[in-house]
Amino acid sequence: MSTATQTRAVHARQSTAGSTVGANARALAPTPLPRSEPKPRTPLSLVPATKRSRRAGFAVFCFALLLAALVGVLVINVNVANSQYDIVSLRGQEQALSQQNEALTQELQNLQAPQNVAVKAAELGMVTPGTVASINLDTQKIAGKSTAAEKGKLPSAHVPTPAVPEDQAKKQTVADTKSEAAEQQSNIAPEGKAVTDGASEAESKTQKKTDEASSEDLNGGTIPAPAQQGSGQ
Amino acid sequence: MARPPARKSKHTEPRRLRTGLALAMVMLVLLGGRLFLVQGLDPSAAAEAATGQRIRETDQQPVRGKILDSSGKILAASFERYDLVVDQRQVKDSFKRKDGDGGRDVVQTEDAVKELAATLDIDQDTLKTSIIGDEGAKKKGYSVVAKGVTPETRNKVLKIGLPWITSQERFEREYPNGTVAGSVLGFLRSSEDGTSQTGAEGLELSQNKALAGEAGTKTFEIAADGVRIPMATLKEKPAVDGQDLKLTINSDIQWAAQEAVMAKQKQFNAEWVNAVVVEVDTGKIRALADSTTVDPADPGATDAKFRRSTTVSQAYEPGSTGKAATFAAALEEGVVKPKDHFTVPNEYTIGKETIHDSMKHETLDMTTAGIFARSYNTGTTMVGSKLSNEQRYEWMKKFGIGQGFDIGVPVNKGIFVPPERWDRRQQYTTMFGQGYSLTSLHTARIFQAIANQGVQIEPSLIESYTDPDGTEHERKEVKSKRVISKKTSKEMRRMMETVVTDGTGYDMDIDGYRVGGKTGTGQAAGPTGKLDGYTSSFAGMAPIDDPKYLVVVTMQRPKGNWESFSVGDTFTSIMSQTLNSYNVPPTTDKPDPYKVFVGKKQKYAW
Incomplete structure (x- = not known):
């Protein structure tokens, strides 16, 4: 401990002598400290208290x-x-x-599913077509003989139709299509009055449906689902 | 620093202080004791128990890949479904349910069961048995209330609020097209532990590895209210969803073909009728239709024989369609030319074996093409015997007879023995399609090679695999090889056109297209080995000058008079549907058949 203090003292002295510190430091002979004049003692006086407010x-x-x-x-x-x-x-x-x-x-x-499309087409009164003739534009010739479609000629429904699940999704789709149709109808209605009436009705229907849908579809959440584009709302 | 002297107080103060101190000491000792108990004695066990209470590990089920048709329509897909389960031992007579305004109502369990019956559309008594249990019966810990309900139904059920009902998520396979392509798709069965499904037949089985994906796990900590604790331990091994499978099947053509073969099966009360549609240039299979098709949603309802497509599972003796290989080989070897002359009797004896024609006819002077068109066995034997048995065997092998190939589902190789094992009669019968067996798809391969300028392309059923991230992997490299020369292909096609214009295929023509093909009436061996039935078939292609599509229709064991058996209308309806769907342009070109008979007279009785 004491040696360390001494060394430090020596260093201090060296630094005052202006030598460098470190491994390359020149070894200097310690020079004696310059003798200082004894200072006169400061007379005691009342120190003003530091400001309390700062603390x-x-x-x-x-x-x-x-x-x-x-x-x-x-x-x-x-x-x-x-x-x-x-x-x-x-x-x-x-x-x-x-x-x-x-x-x-x-x-x-x-x-x-092809079966369901066939059944739907038949329901709409469509029949299977007769043979089709086609015109080759290059040779200007007709290939094949076209025949008229026969009334009541329906595709044989041998392949059983898969069941379409009846669920809420379907009802919703139907509602969507309906409101869309209502909106379209109101837009193309010829009379101005009918337009406004139809539109407001369709709007209120749509609004009502949206409300129903949102209260149903939240599933415990608080934020309503974003509306899909082109869903007619 | 000295404390300021205590204030003078009433005599009660030290006592209160002491009591407080004592209380604090007691609590400190209690807490200290508990701390020692928890931390001092076996702290790791306590920590483990605590974590154990918070930690939840759930299996992440992968979504099974979809199966799509060539246009991307879904043939099979997995949808989320729920099983509703109840622990009967927990069920009480009544429960509390939140009413609309934050309060709670007391609801009788029986009333709730009534509501449930309406929601699930299940008989009330059945529900009572499954939820409450029968009177006196032992209460079950795991009782299934309803299986595979949609998420919507499940939400409605949970709203009814029976607290003992839990829902278990699983995926259910749906086949939106019903039986269309059902026997190609196959079906699923429940895995051993009952938690998931695995392929049991068809593509669902053979491609199970790609479709199934890999299950993952998720480990996390939850708070008392069941919500995940943020920033707590979380380990997640995400599930890898299965690959989507895109097929070469066109569901519209598949449906049309199924309709056609079902109608044919009904007409002749046949054992089965099947049809194969192949795209000539690519070898892609556009339809594999069966008259009896398994409904993948209810496989048990179908006879085990028809749970696979008969087009690949049933090998039969092809009969006259087999003559195509014999004639192609003879032309390619140069031993005959299409216009060569033959004198064809009704009965022909060669090497102590007598070959008959099925219909009695006078001895006729015919061309090679004429023999093919009228499908005479006697004439065919004359043509075929110009080649050695070994030569014919090699050619038939080259066409793929008796060879297996990979389309993604198992294909029956059929039976085709080498010539040293042919018996005395078999060496001749193999010329006209008896004495060996193959599937309809094998026949389609032979005709595909003839149609495609002599180059045989291995048929394919799988177009591509799509990873969950959307990366598409094309099917493996298409294998193709030249079987016969372009010239032979052309001559064969002209001969096939002769079959339709002047031969046995008279009712196979399609307005606006030039059609060619070969009819076949083979004798079918019954279970006893006796030839007691027929196999009636037609393999045809259009347009004949550059065939785009190929249709093979086969009818097994029709009932009635064999002379009336024809699959012509089945072929034309499937072929015109295919040509129409793929916009193959019709042509005004006149057919260009060979002469059937030698000389000017071309009309002779059959």
Whole structure:
């Protein structure tokens, strides 16, 4: 300990002598400290008390900092926790939407099945066509003989038609199409009065339907699902 | 620093202080003791128990890949469904349910069951048995209320609020087109643990590895209210969804073909009728139709024999369609030309074996093409015997007879033995399609080679695989090989046109197109080996000058008079539907058949 202090003292002296410090330092012979004149003692006097307000201000600052940090952590925590709940509800919504999408896709695929299309076409009064002749534009010749379609000639329905699931998705689709049709109809109505009436009616219908849909489709969430483009709403 | 001296107080103060201190001490000791218990003695077990309560591990079920047709229409897809399950031991007589305004109503369980019956459309008594259990019966811990309900129904059920009903998610396979392509798609069965489904037949089985995907797990911590604790431990091994499978099948043509073969099956009360549609230039199979098709949603309802497509599973003796290979080989070897002359009797004896024609006819002077057009066995034997048995065997093998190939579902190789094992009669019968067996798809391969300028392309059923991220993998490299020369292909096609214009295929013509093909009436061996039935078939292509599509229709064991058996209308309806769907332009060109008979007279009785 004492040696260390000494060395430090030596260093101090060296630095005052202007030598460099470090491994390459020149080894200088310690020069004797210049003798200083004894200073006269400062007479005792009353020191004015440091301002109290400064110390209090620091304490307030510390406290405020602590409080801010605490509040900050709390707010962040609450936020994180809340967003976790948001995530859950959003995920619920996403799930509900994808489920609806899935149901509609399935229904679409079912309706697109060739058997179902054939049955639907027959219901609409369509028959299987006769043979078709075609004109070759290059040679100006007609290939084949066209025959008229026979009345009541329907495709043989040997392949059983797959059942189309009847569920809410379907009803909703029907409602969608209806409101869309109503809107279109109102737009092309010739009389101005009819236009407004029809439009408002369609609008109120659509509105009502949207309300119903939103209260049904929230699935425990709080944010209504975004409306799909082109759904007629 | 000295404290300021305590204020003078009433005599009660020290006592209160002491009581407070004592209380604090007691609590401190209690807490300390508990702390020692928890942390001192076996702290890891306690921590484990605590984590165990929070941690949840769930299986992440992969979504099984879809099966699509050539235009992207869904043939099979998995949809989310729920099983509703109840623990009967927990069920009480009544429960509390939230009413609209934040309060709670007491609801009788029986009333809720009534509501449930309406929602699920299940008989009330059945529901009572499954939820509450029969009087006196042992309460079940796991009782299934309803299986495979849609998410919508499940939400409605959960709204009724019976607290003991839990829903288990699973995926259910749906086949939106019903039986269209059903026997190609196959079906699923429940896996051993009952939690998922795995392929049991058809493409669902053979492509199970690609379709199934890989299950994942998710480990996370939850709070008491069931919501995940943010920033707590989370381990997730995401499930890898299955690949989508795109087929070469066109569902519209598949349907049309199924309709046609079903109508034919009904007409002759045949054992089965099947049809194959192949795109000539690519070897892509556009339809594999069966008169009896399994409904993938209810496979049990179909006889086990028809749970696979008969087009690949049933090998039979082809009969006269087999003559195509014999004539093509003879032309390619140069031993005959289409216009060569033959004198064809009704009965022909060669090497102690007598060959008959099915219909009695006078001895006729015919061309090679004429023999093919009228499908005479005697004439065919004359042509075929110009080649050695070994030569014919090699040619038939080259066309793919007796060979297996990979289309993604198992294909029956059929029976085709080498010439050293042919018996005395078999060496001649193999010339006209008896004495060996093959599937309809094999026949389609032979005719595809003839149609495609002599180049045989291996048929394919799978177009591509699509990863969950959308990357598409084309099917493996298309195998193709030249079997016969362009010249032979052309001559064969002209001979096939002669079959339709002046031969046995008279009712196979399609207005606006030049059609060619070969009819076949084979004798079918019954279970005892006796030839007691017929196989009637037609393999045809159009347009004959540059064939685009090929249709093979086969009818097994029709009932009635064999002379009336014809699959002509089945062929024309499937072929015109195919030509129409793919916009194959019609032609005004006149047919260009060979002469059937030698000399000016071209009309002779059959």
